[in-house]
Each structure stands twice: as C-alpha cells, then as structure tokens.
Amino acid sequence: MRVGLHALGIGAGADRRVIDEVARAAEECGFFTLWSGEHVVMVDRPQSRYPYSDDGRIAVPSEADWIDPMIGLSFAAAATSTIQIATGVLLLPEHNPVLIAKQAATLDVLSGGRLTLGVGIGWSREEFDALGVPFARRATRTAEYVDAMRMLWRDDIASYNGEFVAFDSIRVNPKPLRDRKIPVVIGGNSDAALGRVAHWGDGWYGFNLEDIPAAGERLAALQRLCDQHGRDRGQLTTAISLRNPQPDVIDKVAALGVDELVVVDSPPEDPHAAADWVYVLAARWMVGETS
Template structure:
C-alpha cells in the first residue's frame, strides 16, 4: 500500500519555508504523495455545513485562509523530484474548464507526470454561486467540463458544443506527460459520483471513512461499473483519507478492503504538531514498505 499525506495549507502557518521544508521531509521519509483540498473563498454563513467537521465550519486559523492549489503545487514541484501531487478535491463545477485543463497539463508537464486530478462537485452552495455558476445543475456541468478537459488533453484540435461550453478548432498544448491524460480521481459518495467515476475515473477518493465504510463504497462502485457494462480494472485506484484518529493497526484493514493509497490527514499545521504527526506517518510508511 502507498502512503500519502493530506494537507490543506493555510496562512499564516503555511509560510514558504514551512511548505518547502514539509515537501522535502515528505519525500525524504518515502511518502508517495501530497494531497491538498480546495476552496477559493469562505463565507461567514453557509446553506450547508462542512461535512468533515463537527461545527460545520472549515478550521481555518484566525486571519488566515487556504492557499491556492495550483500555485502551491507549482511551488512544491520545484522543491521535490518524486512526490506525486493530488487535488483532494478540485471543485470542477465552479472552475473554468479550459483554464483548469491548461493548469493541470502545465503542472503535469513541469513535474514530469506527477499530478493526480482529484475532482468533486463541492458542498458549498455560496462558493459555487459566487464563482458565477448555478448550484442545482453542478453535477451535469461537472460531467461536461470533464469531457471538455479530457478532449483538450488528448486531441490535437477540438470542436465542442455543449450546454455550458462551445468552441471550434481549439488547440491546447503542451499535452500532459501522463497518458492518455492526467489521471482523474473522482471523489463523492452519491450515485452520480460513482457513475462519474466509472465514466471518467482512473480512481475513486474517499475522505474521512473507516474500513467498513470503504467496503460499502467499493461494492457500490463495482455496481456502478457493472451498470456501465464493464468491470473495474486492476489499474483503477481506491484512495482513502482515513479519520485522523486512525490507529496504526487499522492500516491492514484498509488494505484488506482494497485500498491502494492511504492518504493520512496531517491535521494541525503548528510546527510542534507537524513534527509529531510526521513521525507517526513515517511509522506507517515503514510498515507499508
């Protein structure tokens, strides 16, 4: 099993020095990857709460905010040589698909093929609407945007006529290093997300789930593949961020239910907490070797 780390870098704690040192340390202890969540803006009032916290709010330091994924991955790419970098997850329905395709294939080019494009439809209604898009149709828009990106990554010249995107004779270069394109890792638990994984995905990403929950999702994922008329291939990855309280002993349980990559949550970015957590994660890496 491969071991990665999830860390949504936040100011003011995530200084350039902290991120540089973290990336080098992560690579030095043998981690497979760094994954980073995405929110471009936060709101004092939300229709729906953040699903991974008890109070429904993202735990951002006072006066701080979440760093941009693309810029941060470019920074990390410059101080590492082997680590994969994964979005966990990029909020595709509120992004411009042509800009996103360009950003991801450029990162893939500059990292020599070290990018994983984890995607989801998002939970923050206010954020989606502030970015200029509707909330209720975000799933259908996500599918169209992914199709746009996939074609721009793989075809020399593209004509596209969809509901949200229309263009003719469009060229996007350089193409990704990875073939057929940057791996699309689909996050989400609802039936449309699983159908999306079967259609577009090189993998599925689950967050804050225990082994029993992952077993259930894998069974549902296999059913979605069967409904699409094919079986899930051996190259399709199951990637999971377990609860931060996961014990070392639980790693084998995740392996037993078919998890390929365990992306452990870093948690607090305070220096003393990072140091202690990375020592725990290093133990996992050694056990998985």
C-alpha cells in the same frame, strides 16, 4: 499499501516555507502523494451542509488561509522530484475548463508527469453564488468539463460543442506527459459521486470516511456501480482517508483493495519543526520506509 499525506494548502500548510519542508521530508520518507484541497471562498455562517462530518460543519475556520491548490502544488513539485501531487479535490464546476486544462497540463509537465487531478462538484451554494456559477446541475457541468478537458489534452486541434462549454479549432499546449492524459479522480462519498467514478472517472478519493466498515460498504457500492456501467473496478485507482485512524488499519485498508491510505493532518506553524513533524508521521505510518 501506499500512504499519502493530505497536509498542504490550509493554515500553516499554506506557508511557503512549510510547504517546502513538508514536501521534501514527505518524499524522503516515502509518502506516495501530496494532496491539497480547495475552497475559493469561505463564509462565516454557511447555510450549506458540509457532507464529510456528522454535524454538517467544516472544521476549517472561515478566516484560515486556504491557497489555490494548483499554485500550492507547483511549489511542492518544485521542492521535490518523485513524490506524486494531487488536488483533493478541485471544485471543477467553479472554473473555466479550458483554463484548468491548461493549468493542469502545465503543472503535469513541470512536475515531470506527477499530477493527479482530483475533482468534485462542490457542496457550498454560497461559494457558487459568490463566483456567479449556477449551483444547479453542477454534476452534469462537471462531467462535460472533464470530457472537454480530456479532448484538449489529447487533440492537437480541438473542437467541442456542449451545453456548458464550446470551442472551435483551438490549440491548448503543452500536452500532459503520460500519453497526453492526466488521471482524473472523483471526490465524494455518496452513491451519486460513486456513480460518477464508475461512469467516467479514473479513480475515487473517499474523504473522511467514518471507519473500515464504512469504507468497505462504499467500495462494495462502487463495485456494483462499476458492474452496471461495464467498468472494471480494478482499472480504477482508489484512495481513502479515515476519521481518527490508527496505524493498525493499514492491513485492513489493503484487504479492501484500496491503493492508497491518505493521512490527513495539519503541520506545525514553525517551518523549522515541519520536517521533524513529517518524520514522526512516517515513523507511525510507514515503519521501515523512512530514510
């Protein structure tokens, strides 16, 4: 069972010195992936409901630092050499897909082919409004963006004519290192999100699931949707995080056929304490794998 760490990008995890220490220690301890999420803007009194908590509220204070995940992960990649890096998740419909294709390929090349691009459709109407992007039909927009980005990564000269994005005979370099592909995993726990995974995703990141039964039910739903779309679920990667998990869930998560359990936590503000914080996490979650 792979164990990932979702700890960078917010609050103390947005501090360059903390990023360096956490990334290096996580690699040393054998964590498989460093995950970092995204919100471009936050608002003090949101009307939109946060889908990953029972009360519909996000736990991150609106005034907290929340750095861009592509930039933050570039620093994590520079401090390491083998640990995987992943956006968990980048809100793709808020961005220009040609620019994101360029940035993702650049980060993949500079990291030595370690990037997984986790994407989501977003839930905050206030955020879309601030960026001047339509909130409606954002799922359709996301699917088209991914399709166009895969073409840009694959083809030397690319043309695309869609509803939301169009370009003609353009070159976008560099190309991703792994056969000109970057894995695109889909965030979201709803049936609609799992449908996107089954239809066009390379994997699923299930975030903040309530418990093992909830995770099992969502994975069973994903299996049904894969059957409907003629996809082999075994070809998809799956990573999940749980609310208030204990180390004894690892075997249960493995039994569900999940590839990676992601530990979500916040590092200390003191950079000098960050490495020890990772070692304590590793001792709890990865007994026998620490250096």
